[in-house]
Amino acid sequence: MRVQHGHGLADVITVRCARCGGKVFRYDKAGKGRLLHCWRSRIVKDYSVRAAAEVRCECGNLIGTDEGKWVKMKPHSFVCTGAISRG
Ligand SMILES: [Zn+2]
Numbered sequence: 001m002r003v004q005h006g007h008g009l010a011d012v013i014t015v016r017c018a019r020c021g022g023k024v025f026r027y028d029k030a031g032k033g034r035l036l037h038c039w040r041s042r043i044v045k046d047y048s049v050r051a052a053a054e055v056r057c058e059c060g061n062l063i064g065t066d067e068g069k070w071v072k073m074k075p076h077s078f079v080c081t082g083a084i085s086r087g
Helices: none
Strands: 011-017 023-029 037-039 043-046 049-051 054-056 062-066 070-073 078-082
Touching: none
Parallel strands: none
Antiparallel strands: 011 023, 011 078, 023 043, 037 070, 049 054, 054 062, 062 070
16 A cells, blocks of 8 residues: 655656557656646657647647647547556
8 A cells, every 4th residue: 555645756757649659748747636738838848749739649649739828638649657657
């Protein structure tokens, strides 16, 4: 059993394409829970391919939509690895 509380470190995760496994973002995710959108100011490294508001992987898979302050993530199009567990 693991209890987590009071950790002050940022958790930088890697957001990967669910189709090809390629990197899309390195993202500073504060807190737990599912990733529904990525704040642009917290994107540490951006590997995505942009076409207007569309955010895609190199393989062409649509990952999300750029809505200005954040990228609204498309469910099931990506996976997160790194500091948080899968799911
Ligand atoms: Zn891909």
